[in-house]
Amino acid sequence: MDKILLEAVALTKAFDGNVVLSGVDFTVHAGEVHAVVGENGAGKSTLIKTLAGVHRPDRGKLLIEGVETTLRSPRDAIAEGVVVIHQELSLAPHLSAEENIFLGHFPHTRWGLVDRRRIREHTRELLKRLMIDIDPVRPVGELSIAQQQMVEIAKAISFQAKVLILDEPTAVLDESMVSTLFDLVAKLKTEGIGIVFISHHLEEIFRIADTVTVLRDGSRTGVSKVSAIDQDWLVARMIGREFPIHDVQVREFGSPALEVSHLGLRGTFDDVSFIARQGEIVGLAGLIGAGRTEVAKAVAGIIRPTSGTIKVFGKAVRLRSPNTAARFGISYVSEDRKTLGLLPNRSVLENATISNLARFRKLGFLNRSLERRYVKGAVKRLDVRMSGPDAEIRTLSGGNQQKVLIARALAVEPRILIFDEPTRGVDIGAKSEIYSLINELVRSGMCVILISSEMEEILRLADRIVVLRRGKVAVTLSRDEASENTIMRAAALAE
DSSP states (O other), X not given: OOSEEEEEEEEEEEETTEEEEEEEEEEEETTOEEEEEXXXXXXXXXXXXXXXXXXXXXXXXXXXXXXXXXXXXXXXHHHTTEEEEOSSOOOOTTSBHXXXXXXXXXXXXXXXXXXXXXXXXXXXXXXXXXXXXXOTTSBGGGSOHHHHHHHHHHHHHTTOOSXXXXXXXXXXXXXXXXXXXXXXXXXXXXXXXXXXXXXXXXXXXXXXOSEEEEEETTEEEEEEEGGGOOHHHHHHHHHSSOOOSOOOOOXXXXXXXXXXXXXXXXXXXXXXXXXXXXXXXXXXXXXXXXXXXXXHHHHTTSSOOSEEEEEETTEEEOOOSHHHHHHTTEEEEOSOIIIIIOOTTSBHHHHHHGGGGGGGEETTEEOHHHHHHHHXXXXXXXXXOOSOTTSXXXXXXXXXXXXXXXXXXXXXXXXXXXXXXXXTTOOHHHHHXXXXXHHHHHHTTOEEEEEOSOHHHHHHHOSEEEEEETTEEEEEEETTTOOHHHHHHHHHSOO
16 A cells, blocks of 8 residues: 555645635555545545545645646546546446446447447456346336445446545445445455445445544544544544443333234235334335335335235224325435435525425415424524524435434324434444434434434344344344344344
């Protein structure tokens, strides 16, 4: 790791007088994984965009392989071998996997035509390196989110990157696919590629990174070899306060709130049964594709099961739509806030109240003062940081966007709340606040269904864990029975 591939010296960047990067130094060596951590708003995204040519620094300089360089665009960065995979996917859903991988740099025949044979060969080679089975001619819109992420990685590698910047690459991957990704990263290291790795999952930093830089409020608050530090060191420099990483809640439960019996959806899941009680958190665990989200959507009225029954507080119900589910006190927070959650060009207020506008009507008309009163209380309760309720939600950080979606779910006054990957893409501070909120809700008697691909999260929060494998219940574990080993064995191993 002696050769320096990328060096940033005293980078400073401000927007409208607001300094978002202040004198940041950053270095990437050949064959090194250099992690960047920090809360949302710490400056990670601005640093990435500056390294990638999206932003030009107000002060400071960039050196690529020792040569001072000005990057005027992402195309300049790619030409210099600096490639970014952003947290939000940027694929064309109607194009095939191979077309997406080579979009913008198609190989051509000597007659100037697109050489589809070479595209197919190169794509198969890249996917083989990724150790994942994807049909190269299949439209990416038909692929799972995890598979789309892997196509993004293959696309970046196709540019012959010297420095690969991975922005939250594991946010949509289950544990087996994370292992596949990390195996690939290890291989890229042996080839001398420098990796910049951004993640909110601190355990991943210790698993994959060689060096870590910590940002807070636009400044570098620490840099160290990962082997020389622990999580407490990171957290202290990230948020300046202690974070209770292990905080198990002991609860008493009421009567059954939700009873799912032999629920099935042809081709997706089958014979799924579990009970969730008032004041209880029931976790749904399993690998991506196990059917967790589909079961949750069936309970939330988003998709209709083809078999089985659902009882809500002892009454058999047919949940034909989310509105029907809401009338029975069921609300759902989606795993995909960008596509299925947010109204990005609408205000915080509109995003928070749209789930139950009937609640805010007076004499048949929408009453803005009632809306504002609810949003004011929800913002205070959830500690949403924003300029005001009329701010467009796209201007908020990921953690604050997630809190607004939780406020939307609470607007229907639910008794059963389904959280699907509630802390995906949020920083450690927001994660702690969401954990506290979930515990507060169940203390008040609410029933919570929790889907999470983070093992530590589901072990920390759930009172019982239903493990799904290939659309069926593999095992149901009590808190005392559950461990990372027992969950992964049930999720991944055949009987």
